[in-house]
Amino acid sequence: MTDEKKVVRKELETSKDMKKFMADYYLELDHASQTGERKIAWCTSVGPAELLRGMGFLVYFPETHSAMLGSTRAAMDYIPHANALGYAPEICSYLTSDVGAFTQGFTPLTKSFGIKSVPKPDVLVFNTNQCRDVQDWFAWYGRKFNAPVVGVRTYRGVKEVTDSHIISIAKQIENLIQPLEQVAGKKFDMDEFQRAVALSRECSDLWKQVLETAAAMPSPLTFFDGTTLMGPAVVGRGTQAANDFYRKLLAELQERAYNHDGAVADERFRIYWEGMPIWGRLRAHSELFANLKSCVLASTYCNSWIFTALDPNDPFNSMARAYTELFIVRSDEAKEQYIKRMFEFFRVDGIVYHNARTCPNNSNSRYGMPQRLEANSGVPALVIDGDLNDLRCLSDEQTNTNIEAFVERLAGK
Numbered sequence: 492m493t494d495e496k497k498v499v500r501k502e503l504e505t506s507k508d509m510k511k512f513m514a515d516y517y518l519e520l521d522h523a524s525q526t527g528e529r530k531i532a533w534c535t536s537v538g539p540a541e542l543l544r545g546m547g548f549l550v551y552f553p554e555t556h557s558a559m560l561g562s563t564r565a566a567m568d569y570i571p572h573a574n575a576l577g578y579a580p581e582i583c584s585y586l587t588s589d590v591g592a593f594t595q596g597f598t599p600l601t602k603s604f605g606i607k608s609v610p611k612p613d614v615l616v617f618n619t620n621q622c623r624d625v626q627d628w629f630a631w632y633g634r635k636f637n638a639p640v641v642g643v644r645t646y647r648g649v650k651e652v653t654d655s656h657i658i659s660i661a662k663q664i665e666n667l668i669q670p671l672e673q674v675a676g677k678k679f680d681m682d683e684f685q686r687a688v689a690l691s692r693e694c695s696d697l698w699k700q701v702l703e704t705a706a707a708m709p710s711p712l713t714f715f716d717g718t719t720l721m722g723p724a725v726v727g728r729g730t731q732a733a734n735d736f737y738r739k740l741l742a743e744l745q746e747r748a749y750n751h752d753g754a755v756a757d758e759r760f761r762i763y764w765e766g767m768p769i770w771g772r773l774r775a776h777s778e779l780f781a782n783l784k785s786c787v788l789a790s791t792y793c794n795s796w797i798f799t800a801l802d803p804n805d806p807f808n809s810m811a812r813a814y815t816e817l818f819i820v821r822s823d824e825a826k827e828q829y830i831k832r833m834f835e836f837f838r839v840d841g842i843v844y845h846n847a848r849t850c851p852n853n854s855n856s857r858y859g860m861p862q863r864l865e866a867n868s869g870v871p872a873l874v875i876d877g878d879l880n881d882l883r884c885l886s887d888e889q890t891n892t893n894i895e896a897f898v899e900r901l902a903g904k
C-alpha cells in the first residue's frame with residue numbers, strides 16, 4: 492500500500508546548526524586529547540555529566556560514537572572483532588561495535604570531522620542506571636588507557652523513587668569527587684557544579700519543549716529527526732552552546748506548528764516509538780512511515796534526556812532523583828503509566844515497540860507490556876524485531892510488511 496510517489500523529507504533549517512555544534516564538540520575534544528590542555532572524562536549517556544563539567548572536564552560519550560557507527564552502517568564490520576575478544580554477539584552492540592572499531596583503528600569521526608581517533612580518557616565515569624554493559628565497556632577502555640574507572644551503581648526496576656534511593660545515589664555521586672579531584676588536579680568548586688546543574692536543567696527544559704511541539708496536529712517533528720537533534724542534549728547538557736541551539740530549534744518548530752506545517756505531508760496517523768532506533772535504517776524507516784502518511788512523532792528514547800528534577804540549589808539530591816526517575820530505571824508498572832500519559836499527551840493512534848536483540852534494557856516488549864497496554868488503553872501495538880547496531884538481527888522485508896499491515900489496521904480502526 493506504499494504510495495508510488497515518494498514523499499520528500501522536510502529538513503529543518505536548524506539541522507545545519509546541529510552539524511556545527513557536533514563538529515565543534517568533537518574538535519574541542521580532539522584538541523584536548525592531543526595537547527593535554529584539558530582533562531577528558533568519558534561518561535555514560537545518562538551518567539553524572541553535570542559533576543564532570545562542574546569540575547572542568549571535557550566530557551566524551553562513547554554511546555554517541557557507537558550511534559555514529561550504527562547510522563553509518565560501519566558497526567557490522569567491527570562487531571566480530573569484539574566477539575573475538577570474548578564480548579558475545581548477544582550483548583550490547585554499541586559496546587561490541589565500539590570496542591571492535593577501536594581495535595581496528597577505525598572511527599567515523601575521521602570521515603565526518605577529520606579526527607583520527609576517539610579522545611584519550613583521563614578518567615571514565617559510568618552510571619549503571621541504564622545497564623551493566625556500560626560498566627564492562629568502560630572497564631575495557633580503562634585497561635586499554637590505564638585510566639581510572641569510577642561510577643555509580645544504581646537501582647533497577649524501581650516502582651516509586653523513594654528517599655532511600657535518593658540518599659544512596661546522592662552519596663555515591665558525592666563520593667566521586669575525591670577520585671575526580673585527583674585526576675583533575677584541582678579542588679571541587681560548589682559554585683561551578685551548581686552552574687553546570689543549572690545549565691543542564693535549562694537544556695532539559697528546552698529539549699522537553701522541543702519534543703512537546705510534536706503534540707501539535709500535524710506534528711512539526713518526527714522521532715527520526717529527534718534521534719539526531721538530541722545530540723546536544725546528550726553530549727552538551729551543562730553547556731551554554733546546547734541551550735542556545737535548542738532555543739533556536741524550538742522557535743523553528745513552534746513556527747512550523749503555528750503554520751500547521753507537518754513534518755509528514757498529509758499526516759493521517761500518529762505513532763509512538765518505544766525502544767531504541769535502528770540506526771542503520773533511520774532514513775529508510777523515516778521514508779517508509781512518511782510514505783504511509785504516518786508520523787512517528789514521539790518516543791521514550793528521545794524523552795530519556797529530560798531531567799526535570801535537576802535543581803541547582805540541591806545539586807546532589809536532584810541529580811540522584813533525575814537519574815533514577817528515568818524510564819529505563821523503572822518497573823513495568825511505572826513504565827506503563829508513563830506510556831499511557833504519552834498516548835494522551837501526543838494523541839497517539841498506535842505504538843511500535845522495537846525489540847532490540849542486543850539491548851534487553853531498552854526493549855519493553857518481552858514481558859507482555861504491548862498486550863497489557865493495548866488491552867487497557869485501546870491503542871494498537873506492533874512489535875518489530877531488530878537491533879540498534881547489529882543489522883543481522885533485522886529482516887527489512889518482514890519489518891516493512893509488518894509496518895504496512897499495522898498502518899492498514901490503524902486505517903481500519
Ligand code: SF4
Binds near residue numbers: 623849
Ligand atoms: S542501554 Fe542498551 S544500548 Fe545502551 S549501553 Fe546499555 S545495553 Fe547498550
